[in-house]
Amino acid sequence: MPTYEKILLKNMEMPGYTGLLADYERVGGYQALRKVLGKIAPADVTAMVTKSGLRGRGGAGFPTGVKWGFLPKDYTGPKYLCCNADESEPGTFKDRQLIERDPHQMLEGIAIACYAIGAETAYIYIRGEFSLGARILERALAEARAAGYVGTNVLRTGVNIDIWLHRGAGAYICGEETALLESLEGKRGLPRVKPPFPATHGLYSKPTVVNNVETLANLPYIVNRGPEWFASIGSPPKSTGTRVFCVSGHIKRPGNYEVPMGITFRELIFEHAGGMRSQKPLKAIIPGGASAAFFTPQHLDVKLDFESVAQAGSMLGSGGVTVMEEGTSMVWAALRLMEFFYHESCGKCSPCREGSSWLVQTLRRIINRRGRMEDLETLTDLCKNIAGRTVCAFGDAEIAPVLSTLQYWRDEYEELIRAAEPSGAAELVMPARH
Amino acid sequence: MLREKYKDEIEQILSRYPVRRSALLPLLWLAQTEEEYVTEAAMKEIAGILRITPPQVYEVVTFYTMFNLRPVGKFHIQVCKSLMCGLVGSDVLLGWLQARLGISPGQTTPDRLFTLSTVECLASCGTGPMMQINDEYYERVTEERVDRILADLKRDGTSPLKSGPFILPQLAGSEK
Numbered sequence: 001m002p003t004y005e006k007i008l009l010k011n012m013e014m015p016g017y018t019g020l021l022a023d024y025e026r027v028g029g030y031q032a033l034r035k036v037l038g039k040i041a042p043a044d045v046t047a048m049v050t051k052s053g054l055r056g057r058g059g060a061g062f063p064t065g066v067k068w069g070f071l072p073k074d075y076t077g078p079k080y081l082c083c084n085a086d087e088s089e090p091g092t093f094k095d096r097q098l099i100e101r102d103p104h105q106m107l108e109g110i111a112i113a114c115y116a117i118g119a120e121t122a123y124i125y126i127r128g129e130f131s132l133g134a135r136i137l138e139r140a141l142a143e144a145r146a147a148g149y150v151g152t153n154v155l156r157t158g159v160n161i162d163i164w165l166h167r168g169a170g171a172y173i174c175g176e177e178t179a180l181l182e183s184l185e186g187k188r189g190l191p192r193v194k195p196p197f198p199a200t201h202g203l204y205s206k207p208t209v210v211n212n213v214e215t216l217a218n219l220p221y222i223v224n225r226g227p228e229w230f231a232s233i234g235s236p237p238k239s240t241g242t243r244v245f246c247v248s249g250h251i252k253r254p255g256n257y258e259v260p261m262g263i264t265f266r267e268l269i270f271e272h273a274g275g276m277r278s279q280k281p282l283k284a285i286i287p288g289g290a291s292a293a294f295f296t297p298q299h300l301d302v303k304l305d306f307e308s309v310a311q312a313g314s315m316l317g318s319g320g321v322t323v324m325e326e327g328t329s330m331v332w333a334a335l336r337l338m339e340f341f342y343h344e345s346c347g348k349c350s351p352c353r354e355g356s357s358w359l360v361q362t363l364r365r366i367i368n369r370r371g372r373m374e375d376l377e378t379l380t381d382l383c384k385n386i387a388g389r390t391v392c393a394f395g396d397a398e399i400a401p402v403l404s405t406l407q408y409w410r411d412e413y414e415e416l417i418r419a420a421e422p423s424g425a426a427e428l429v430m431p432a433r434h
Numbered sequence: 435m436l437r438e439k440y441k442d443e444i445e446q447i448l449s450r451y452p453v454r455r456s457a458l459l460p461l462l463w464l465a466q467t468e469e470e471y472v473t474e475a476a477m478k479e480i481a482g483i484l485r486i487t488p489p490q491v492y493e494v495v496t497f498y499t500m501f502n503l504r505p506v507g508k509f510h511i512q513v514c515k516s517l518m519c520g521l522v523g524s525d526v527l528l529g530w531l532q533a534r535l536g537i538s539p540g541q542t543t544p545d546r547l548f549t550l551s552t553v554e555c556l557a558s559c560g561t562g563p564m565m566q567i568n569d570e571y572y573e574r575v576t577e578e579r580v581d582r583i584l585a586d587l588k589r590d591g592t593s594p595l596k597s598g599p600f601i602l603p604q605l606a607g608s609e610k
Contacts, residue, residue, distance in 0.1 A: 005524030019599070050472040078452070092518045093600075100599040128463075128500045129556050131569040136599065169459055172554065186484070188497040204453055207573035246560060248518045254560035290517065290555075320559065322518055331494045336517040340554050346497075 001271045002263075005218070007242050008217050009258045012101035015351040017137070021143040024104040024168040030149050032223035033111050038157035045116035046335040049219070052227035053240035058084055058175070058212030059289065059318045060393070061306045068117050070199035071207045075268075079119040080203040082321060082370035083110050084186065085126040085133070086168055090290035090340055091320025094244040094256050095213040099126070099133040103140035109216030111149060111161050117209050120160045125180050135167055160243045176392050177210040179346065190348045191392035214244060214319075235262030239305030243319050247273040259304075261316075266300040268322055280325040285406075288317025290337050291397030293404035294330070314404070330409040333418055334401045335363040341398035349390040349428075355382050355396055363402070371417040379406060436479055444483065454484045458494055462501055471502035499553070506512055507542045507549035509587050511535075515552040518559035526562040528552065529578045547588065549590045561597075570596040 011017055011027050024030070036045050051066025071079060083106065087095040098106055110122050135170050141163060144150040152160045166184055174183045176240065178192035181203050202208020218241060222230045225407050231240045239261040245268055249291040252274030265285060269275065276278050278283055285295040287302075295302070302312045309316045324333065342356040359382055365371050383399035390396075406413065437444065447460045461483065465476035472567060477491045477496055484491075489557030493499045513519075513528050520566075542549040544610050558564045561573035572583060572595060 088555060091518050091559050093557040093559050093561075096444060096557045097600040127557070128498070132571070132597070167459065167463060169462065170500035170553075171498050183459070184456060185453065186455035186486075186494065188494055248562070250561035256560065285457045312523055322521070322559070324521060328521065336515075336520050340516050343554055368449065385491075427509045 002267070004242070004259050006258045007221050008098060008102075008214065008244060009256070011105065012097075013193060017102075019100075019102050019104070019140070021104055021140070021147060023270050028224070029104055029220075030108055030147075032110050032220035033115075034155060035190065035223055036112055037155055037159055038113060042116050042118055045112065045223070048227045049222060051088040052222045052230040054215065054218055054222065054230065055239070055306065055320065056212055057214035057218075057243065059291070059315075061316065062233070064211060064215055064294075067199070067211075068113075068209055069208065070197065071117055075207060078121070078204075078206050079117060080206060080208040081110065081114050081117060081119040082177075082180060082203065082208060083124040083216055084175060084177065084180060084210050084212045085124050085130070086180060087213070087318075087400070088131075089318040089320055090287050090337065091246060091248055091286060091322045092318040093246050093248075094319060097256050098128060098213050098217055098244070098346050099130065099137050103137050105220065105333040106213050106217045107137075107140055107144050107150065107163065108151060109219035109379060110163055111154070113209065113211060113216055114161045114163075115159060117207075118208070120162060122161065122163045123166045123184055123203075124163065124173065125184060127174075128167050133334060134165060134167055141165065156334060171345040171346070172340075173392075173394065176394065177383070179207065179392070180210060181191065187299060187348070188347050191239045191390055191394070200242040234310075235303065235305040238307055238404070238415055239316075245304065245305065246318075246320045247323070249286075249322040250277050250328070251275075251323050252277050256258065258298040261305040262303050262308075264301050264303055265295070267319070268304060268321065269300070276284055276323070276325055279324065280327055282323060283326045284324040284330060284333070285368060286322040286324075286401075287314050288321070289320035289338060291315070291393075291400055292317045293400040294333075294408060296408050315398070330405040330412050331363065331367055331368075334405040335360070335367060337364055337401040338398065341394070345394065349395065351386045351389040352395045352398065355395075358382055359398075366413060366416050366420075369416065369420045371413075373414070373417055373422050375417065376406065376410070376413055436461070436465060436468065436476060437483065438451075455486055455490075457493065458484060458486075459498075462491075462495060466501060469548050487560050503547045510549045510551065512551045512553040512556075513539075514554070514558065514562065514564055514566075516555040518555070518557075518565060518586070519562035522562045524563040526553050527565065527575055527580070530567075530577055534580065534584060548584075567596075573597050 017023050046068045054064045055061045114122050150163050155162050170188045173179045174189040176191045179189040183189040194300050198208040234240045242258050242260050244256050244258045246256050257272045283298050287295050338360050342360045345352050345356045347353045362375050383403050386395045447457045453598045461480045465472050478488050482492045515524050537550050539550050539552045564573040581594045583595050
């Protein structure tokens with residue numbers, strides 16, 4: 001099995017590493033912050049990050065340095081950094097590991113980002129269910145404040161960086177950056193119409209950057225080892241660095257694997273994660289979290305980088321790779337994901353709110369042997385009317401599982417419909433929202 | 435009343451934000467921890483503290499699934515039913531719990547010890563099937579573990595089978 005140098009999981013995989021400040025300092029922790037504060041101009045830090053090619057690890061994959069560069073220049077009022085720790089995409093559990101096992105690594109990244117964009121306040125928006133993660137981060141923040149890495153006059157450089165933890169309370173949509181900002185302002189987490197973008201009108205209508213945990217955790221290493229080093233890892237020039245891929249489903253060794261971008265699904269699934277859990281062959285892969293279109297075994301040699309996965313018709317998304325074995329019903333899998341999206345639709349846009357409910361009802365009807373052939377047309381038609389007609393990307397995300405399973409496994413839908421009870425009237429039962 | 439009991443804590447929370455309303459979720463958490471659910475009185479009081487209207491508090495409480503508007507059992511069992519846990523047996527886990535507790539999702543046992551719910555993805559897809567009980571995760575749950583966990587909770591109010599910090603892949607399967 002090929003082995004690669006790890007960046008983000010390296011510390012925590014050392015025997016006895018606790019994630020406490022003393023351990024983090026022992027492996028060179030907070031040296032990057034010392035290196036930049038007051039010594040490298042903020043604009044040069046941004047340039048360094050742009051040069052590294054680092055792209056967002058939350059799902060959208062936007063270049064981090066470019067995102068920072070959108071903040072208005074010569075603006076002297078307050079700016080904010082928000083760390084998106086609302087990890088909720090089904091199939092994704094990497095940020096949880098980064099938070100619980102090495103909290104100072106992300107805190108140092110947050111401090112560096114604050115300095116680069118000129119923000120004196122950062123909020124870590126952590127999903128409400130991560131109670132353990134929140135306790136671990138609070139302890140780490142207390143350590144970092146006491147050691148002078150966070151707070152006023154950080155390391156006696158005159159730079160102020162306050163970091164506060166803010167717990168969510170159960171809403172997938174708050175991972176969408178503008179919904180996150182609404183939630184942080186004490187409102188329902190409804191995504192905002194864009195433009196204006198958070199770079200100019202973010203938290204409290206002030207210039208704001210929202211970055212994912214894994215994105216921020218990479219920053220200390222980009223500073224310490226240089227953007228050229230980072231840009232040489234993975235699939236340059238567009239997919240640089242490593243990714244922490246979360247492998248789940250019918251797999252022998254489920255878990256997080258940090259590998260350079262650009263290795264194939266075959267290598268990740270069969271070498272790193274040990275292959276299928278039983279004798280049953282692979283049937284389907286979800287390549288990048290619940291919002292990504294399904295792949296088939298024919299896609300095993302697709303490379304795990306942003307461009308390759310997009311070219312093959314899906315997306316690298318959040319890095320959640322789920323494998324399913326032969327015998328798994330793809331209609332059932334699509335329904336399970338659709339039930340998730342139905343439950344989590346925030347309700348702001350009618351196509352998503354109503355469409356998700358109709359998609360669930362139609363899929364349930366087919367599974368309950370009450371489907372009709374024209375239901376397949378209904379499913380496609382519903383998806384088309386959701387696509388591109390919502391304020392945020394949730395609408396495009398929720399149709400991916402339905403459309404892709406229809407594309408690759410239409411025969412399974414047809415088989416269920418042919419097995420429908422001839423007298424069965426269409427079942428019209430509204431599923432409960434909660 | 436929250437204001438008397440948690441005066442310093444509320445001041446500390448308010449000081450983190452330039453806009454008072456941002457303290458809404460933290461104060462609701464405080465209220466829920468105090469009473470196990472968010473009472474109408476608490477919502478009114480929080481509205482007063484933040485200088486917003488009670489409906490503005492109520493609309494937020496009802497948006498987020500973790501806030502309870504009714505009392506729940508002493509132990510709130512929440513089983514992840516999203517696809518990834520579904521692939522590795524969350525329906526079976528739910529069946530075990532229903533059989534042992536004699537209740538369906540959404541119900542509370544007559545002794546008010548256990549409330550059973552199903553929830554969506556808890557970011558524990560590599561260690562399913564799993565459930566959250568109050569603040570703690572329980573991962574890679576087997577039938578035998580269900581019995582031990584329920585017995586532990588009844589007897590001690592907690593269980594050593596709860597998850598610690600994230601299980602590393604090379605240890606997965608060996609930490610039983």
